[in-house]
Amino acid sequence: MAERLLTFSIFRYNPATPEIAPRMQEFQLDETPNMTLFIALNRLREEQDPSLMFDFVCRAAVCGSCGMLINGRPGLACKTLTQDLPDRITLMPLPVFKLVGDLSVDTGVWFRQLNENLEAWIHTDKEFDPKSPEERMDNALAQEIYEAERCIECGSCIAACATANMRADFVGAAGLNRIARFLIDPRDERSPQQVFEVVGTDEGVFGCIGLMACDDICPMEIPLQQQLALVRRKMAWAGLKGK
Amino acid sequence: MYLQKTLAKSPRWEAGTELVELFTGLFLLGFLQFHLFAVSSIILGQETFNRDSQFLDEYYISYIGIPLVILAILVHGLAAMRKAPWRVEEMRIFLQHSRRLQHLDTWAWLAQILTGLGVLVLSAIHIWSTLSTWPIEAAKSALRVQSGHFSLLLALLVLAEIHAMLGLYRILVKWSWVHRQKFTKYLVYATLGLVALGFVALVVFYFTSVKV
Numbered sequence: 001m002a003e004r005l006l007t008f009s010i011f012r013y014n015p016a017t018p019e020i021a022p023r024m025q026e027f028q029l030d031e032t033p034n035m036t037l038f039i040a041l042n043r044l045r046e047e048q049d050p051s052l053m054f055d056f057v058c059r060a061a062v063c064g065s066c067g068m069l070i071n072g073r074p075g076l077a078c079k080t081l082t083q084d085l086p087d088r089i090t091l092m093p094l095p096v097f098k099l100v101g102d103l104s105v106d107t108g109v110w111f112r113q114l115n116e117n118l119e120a121w122i123h124t125d126k127e128f129d130p131k132s133p134e135e136r137m138d139n140a141l142a143q144e145i146y147e148a149e150r151c152i153e154c155g156s157c158i159a160a161c162a163t164a165n166m167r168a169d170f171v172g173a174a175g176l177n178r179i180a181r182f183l184i185d186p187r188d189e190r191s192p193q194q195v196f197e198v199v200g201t202d203e204g205v206f207g208c209i210g211l212m213a214c215d216d217i218c219p220m221e222i223p224l225q226q227q228l229a230l231v232r233r234k235m236a237w238a239g240l241k242g243k
Numbered sequence: 244m245y246l247q248k249t250l251a252k253s254p255r256w257e258a259g260t261e262l263v264e265l266f267t268g269l270f271l272l273g274f275l276q277f278h279l280f281a282v283s284s285i286i287l288g289q290e291t292f293n294r295d296s297q298f299l300d301e302y303y304i305s306y307i308g309i310p311l312v313i314l315a316i317l318v319h320g321l322a323a324m325r326k327a328p329w330r331v332e333e334m335r336i337f338l339q340h341s342r343r344l345q346h347l348d349t350w351a352w353l354a355q356i357l358t359g360l361g362v363l364v365l366s367a368i369h370i371w372s373t374l375s376t377w378p379i380e381a382a383k384s385a386l387r388v389q390s391g392h393f394s395l396l397l398a399l400l401v402l403a404e405i406h407a408m409l410g411l412y413r414i415l416v417k418w419s420w421v422h423r424q425k426f427t428k429y430l431v432y433a434t435l436g437l438v439a440l441g442f443v444a445l446v447v448f449y450f451t452s453v454k455v
Contacts, residue, residue: 072343095340162349163326165340166333200254202326206261209326210417212348229418239258 004031004087008044010052011092014101024090025049037077037091038066041103053102061219064154067094068103074156076219094159096168107155114171118198120178123190141184148181148227150220157214157224169203173214173224176205180227183234192238200235208232260322265414267319272407274312279400279437282384283444289381289451296379305379313370320363327356351409358406365399385451393449400441408434 006029013022027044038059045052057063059078066077069092071085082089097105114120157173158164164172179199182188199205208228215224281299285292299305328337341349372392376383388396408430416423 069343072345092343160344160346162337162340162352166328166336196258197254200258201252202257204254206257207326208417209352210413211346211352212416212423213344213346216346216348223422225416225423226420229416229420232417236258236262239255240262242255 005029006031006040006082007088008040009088009090010044010103012052012102013099014051014053015099016101031082035082037068037070037080037082037089040082041077041091053100053104055100055104062152064107064152067105067107067154067156067159067219068092069094069159074159074217076154076156079219094155096158096161096164097155105155107153110155110158111153111174114175115178118171118175118179120182122182122185122188124187125189135187137186141186145181145185147222148177150222151177152220154219156217156219160213160217162211162213163207163209167203167207170207171199171204173208173218173228176208176231177222177224177227179205180231183231192234193241196235196238199231200239205231205235260325264319264322265418267315267322268410268414270315271312271319272411274308274315275403275407276437279441279444283440285381285384285444285447285451292381292384296381300378309370309374316363316366320359323359351412355406355409355413358402358409361402362399362406365395365402368395369399381451382453385448386453388445388448389453393445396445397442400445401438404434404438404441 008027008029009024010027011022012025014020027048029040029043029048032039038056041052041054042056045054054068054077055065056078057065061076061079064076067074068077069090070077070080071090072092074094077091091103093099093103093105094107097107097110100106151174153174155174161170161172164170176199179195182190183192183195201207205228210228212225214228218224281295282292284295299308328334337353341353372387373379376387412423412427412430415421415426
């Protein structure tokens with residue numbers, strides 16, 4: 001493979017120095033084999049500009065902290081190879097989330113708020129007995145729950161969603177996928193009607209207009225179209241049935 | 244807790260509006276295709292067209308159907324518009340977002356909104372001009388097509404079919420079990436086929452001889 005000289009156009013803004021307006025800054029870097037954006041950004045910081053801000057922890061698409069707009073599309077920098085991109089690469093921080101600086105955003109506060117609003121935990125009246133054996137679960141059901149659990153909360157689906165971009169209170173695909181997980185989990189004793197009170201709204205599943213950018217962009221390839229449709233059907237049915 | 248929000252929040256109303264949008268959309272989708280096939284009977288001749296029109300008249304189907312369709316258009320329009328980006332800031336966010344993302348389904352929403360608005364205006368003209376020369380007869384329709392309504396009706400046909408098929412796509416995406424890649428191409432074929440049928444009907448009207 002012929003070695004390329006890559007041009008990076010990177011969004012720069014530091015909320016701590018508001019007198020310097022947001023701008024795009026260009027960097028050039030020679031491409032190396034199997035280079036990921038993680039490697040490229042670290043080299044840029046080490047060799048060219050130590051003030052460049054971006055987030056990384058795991059480097060292996062597990063932690064979800066390196067979500068950013070790569071040529072306009074949300075994705076994980078650690079999972080994106082420069083060889084799949086053109087010579088000119090534009091990097092911007094994810095929209096919707098609060099900007100920490102440059103490419104770094106705070107997804108943590110947003111997701112914490114989401115999970116608190118959705119009460120995204122098992123609701124049960126059963127007393128927990130640490131000595132008793134675990135309850136058995138059908139393997140197929142466990143797989144189905146796990147499918148939704150694979151979400152790493154990177155925020156790509158939220159950044160790709162037109163509704164979430166326009167309306168700050170929309171729970172987005174990550175939130176609805178999270179609810180789908182509890183709707184099928186028999187250990188959660190909430191009735192569909194109880195979930196409906198929280199999710200059967202315009203901030204919840206009925207705010208979704210089905211543009212499916214979430215489904216196309218999810219770095220974990222969670223089948224979001226089906227997950228959202230599941231929640232929508234269950235919520236419409238719960239709404240029609242009433243209390 | 245915010246007083247006005249706590250008092251006004253009603254998942255039942257918000258879910259209900261979504262279902263109203265869904266069912267009026269499905270009703271209008273059904274009506275549009277029925278209307279298209281009924282009008283296309285002109286291809287088989289003026290007598291067939293007039294017989295169909297008289298049948299709908301005789302059994303009061305027109306007199307129940309037309310007011311229902313007008314009501315459905317208004318209700319569907321209002322219900323669907325509630326999610327569109329009307330505020331200037333929202334509109335700019337949506338357009339910038341679409342340009343950045345370069346994602347076909349996201350652009351399709353803009354097409355859905357614009358075709359919807361187009362249908363609203365053009366169908367109003369179409370309904371008005373049809374009702375003002377009631378009852379529907381092949382000769383009157385042909386005269387209308389030949390005296391300047393050809394392009395209006397062609398535009399309405401194309402906009403309405405695109406809007407209906409995008410709507411059906413959206414309904415299937417939102418409610419069905421099937422992945423959208425499996426049905427997208429069939430909806431495109433159906434749109435092309437239905438527009439072609441309507442176009443042929445319009446051309447037949449255009450060349451139908453009208454005794455004045």
